[in-house]
Amino acid sequence: xxxxxxxxxxGPTLDRGQSDERWKRxxxxxxxxQHDDFQIDRFELLYQKEDQALADTVADDIRxxxxxxxxxLQPIKIDDPRDFQSVYVTLLxxxxxxxxxxxxxxxxxxxxxxxxxxxxxxxLLNESRHLPGRLIQGSPPEGEHSGQPGQYRTxxxxxxxxDVIASRFEHERAAGMSALKDGIETGNAAFxxxxxxxxxxxxxxxxxxxxxxxxxxxxxxxxERVYQQKRGDGLVNGSFVEINCTTLRSGLAMSTLFGHVxxxxxxxxxxxxxxxxxxxxGVLFLDEIGELGLDExxxxxxxxxxxxxxxxxADAETGSDFQLISGTNRDLNADVRAxxxxxxxxxxxxxxxxxxxxxSERPEDIEPxxxxxxxxxxxxxxxxxxxxxEAKTRFLQFACRPxxxxxxxxxxxxxxxxxxxxxxxxxxxxxxxxxxxIDRLEGSWDAQSGGGRPADDDMDLLERVLGDKRAxxxxxxDRAQLATVIRVCRDARTLSDAGRKLFAISRQYKTSSNxxxxxxxxxxxxxxxxxxxxxxxx
Numbered sequence: 001x002x003x004x005x006x007x008x009x010x011g012p013t014l015d016r017g018q019s020d021e022r023w024k025r026x027x028x029x030x031x032x033x034q035h036d037d038f039q040i041d042r043f044e045l046l047y048q049k050e051d052q053a054l055a056d057t058v059a060d061d062i063r064x065x066x067x068x069x070x071x072x073l074q075p076i077k078i079d080d081p082r083d084f085q086s087v088y089v090t091l092l093x094x095x096x097x098x099x100x101x102x103x104x105x106x107x108x109x110x111x112x113x114x115x116x117x118x119x120x121x122x123x124l125l126n127e128s129r130h131l132p133g134r135l136i137q138g139s140p141p142e143g144e145h146s147g148q149p150g151q152y153r154t155x156x157x158x159x160x161x162x163d164v165i166a167s168r169f170e171h172e173r174a175a176g177m178s179a180l181k182d183g184i185e186t187g188n189a190a191f192x193x194x195x196x197x198x199x200x201x202x203x204x205x206x207x208x209x210x211x212x213x214x215x216x217x218x219x220x221x222x223x224e225r226v227y228q229q230k231r232g233d234g235l236v237n238g239s240f241v242e243i244n245c246t247t248l249r250s251g252l253a254m255s256t257l258f259g260h261v262x263x264x265x266x267x268x269x270x271x272x273x274x275x276x277x278x279x280x281x282g283v284l285f286l287d288e289i290g291e292l293g294l295d296e297x298x299x300x301x302x303x304x305x306x307x308x309x310x311x312x313x314a315d316a317e318t319g320s321d322f323q324l325i326s327g328t329n330r331d332l333n334a335d336v337r338a339x340x341x342x343x344x345x346x347x348x349x350x351x352x353x354x355x356x357x358x359x360s361e362r363p364e365d366i367e368p369x370x371x372x373x374x375x376x377x378x379x380x381x382x383x384x385x386x387x388x389x390e391a392k393t394r395f396l397q398f399a400c401r402p403x404x405x406x407x408x409x410x411x412x413x414x415x416x417x418x419x420x421x422x423x424x425x426x427x428x429x430x431x432x433x434x435x436x437x438i439d440r441l442e443g444s445w446d447a448q449s450g451g452g453r454p455a456d457d458d459m460d461l462l463e464r465v466l467g468d469k470r471a472x473x474x475x476x477x478d479r480a481q482l483a484t485v486i487r488v489c490r491d492a493r494t495l496s497d498a499g500r501k502l503f504a505i506s507r508q509y510k511t512s513s514n515x516x517x518x519x520x521x522x523x524x525x526x527x528x529x530x531x532x533x534x535x536x537x538x
Contacts (some may be wrong), residue, residue: 076380
């Protein structure tokens with residue numbers, strides 16, 4: 001069973017009492033702990049520092065009547081307990097910092113004590129899910145019954161009854177998601193769910209976050225948006241520090257990340273703080289973290305676990321408290337198996353792992369991204385640039401078709417829009433410019449992949465995977481489809497990643513979709529497995 005956790009405010013009036021006479025009074029916080037049918041595993045008691053003596057007494061009394069209850073005193077500072085803004089901001093800060101574990105614990109928000117304003121704020125924070133769980137309210141016993149706990153009841157409010165409040169907090173939630181999406185509304189349900197999860201993690205956790213996805217999928221931009229949201233909410237006060245680990249030169253990576261002291265090596269003419277120190281109190285984004293060497297990985301692990309590390313050439317340790325966001329387009333689990341990445345570091349950085357889909361998996365978002373890029377370009381060029389109707393239709397048809405590869409994802413798309421907008425005559429992009437850009441993109445992609453495929457390439461691929469005899473037994477209709485599936489699998493990191501790419505369109509019309517299982521069953525029709533498809537012929 002899940003543990004019962006109560007979060008409540010100390011009542012300086014109702015909970016008061018220092019002498020033995022206090023046991024003859026009904027005191028809500030103590031009384032709630034006396035019910036035989038309601039076991040409190042942990043009581044988070046919030047109190048003002050000037051009420052420290054009363055808080056200590058109530059805590060001792062709760063331990064007396066309920067020895068199994070873990071009592072946590074939580075000091076807070078509310079300048080005016082009757083001022084709505086002061087109370088709400090303080091309680092909101094507590095809620096955002098609290099490490100809720102809703103899968104393992106049941107939370108009850110005690111609304112019997114505190115000023116009316118404080119109880120209203122607890123109610124609002126419960127409704128907004130900043131304080132998840134149910135409200136719980138106590139009432140005194142009838143008559144004078146010394147030592148009796150009275151009654152209690154839990155309240156699981158139906159938010160639909162409160163239209164104004166529901167609308168307000170839905171707007172707040174949507175605004176937070178929109179901020180992470182850089183203001184772009186998306187029609188991709190899977191991406192919406194992903195952003196909603198990241199938004200919740202951003203405001204409730206300071207643990208490391210791992211962003212996975214292909215190059216150009218937007219990991220860097222999303223990491224910076226997470227930082228901006230945390231900064232705006234007052235959750236961090238330091239800087240956003242970003243480095244692409246592929247740019248760290250061998251021999252200087254340790255110095256760049258962790259700093260060095262003067263004379264540590266040839267060329268070290270002065271002290272250098274390093275990027276971890278620069279991120280003190282803020283967010284450090286290590287893009288392509290899989291490119292770090294094993295020595296740097298070991299030092300980073302210690303810095304994450306102890307907030308301490310040793311700059312190059314230093315005799316004394318230094319410290320930095322920051323949140324780490326990592327990015328990668330590699331399969332770090334495969335790198336662990338190959339000895340290229342530390343398993344203990346991976347375990348530390350992947351508490352929260354999110355896989356960003358590539359552009360081909362988000363065709364709904366191509367048009368709004370085009371409009372966003374045109375707005376950005378207008379600021380740079382000093383004038384508005386638009387497509388004419390036919391040109392925009394033609395480019396969208398090309399951009400959204402399943403066979404359009406977009407290997408650079410949003411980088412490719414944004415570069416294409418920049419080129420067309422810069423060369424547009426009179427601020428209008430025409431059909432001729434679109435056709436030229438499509439030819440340029442396809443030519444560039446073919447060059448990157450070593451040229452176009454010959455007509456019989458499908459058969460060559462199938463013969464490598466299935467063998468000559470089995471490949472010859474497959475109908476031409478199935479041959480083209482199976483060859484496409486195999487190519488997607490061999491380019492993907494995982495079975496799930498391949499499934500998402502192959503079923504990117506049909507999955508939008510399903511309430512739930514197990515892409516990996518669909519792909520696994522398709523391959524089984526040809527007696528194939530993921531391992532065979534991705535390794536055969538290598």
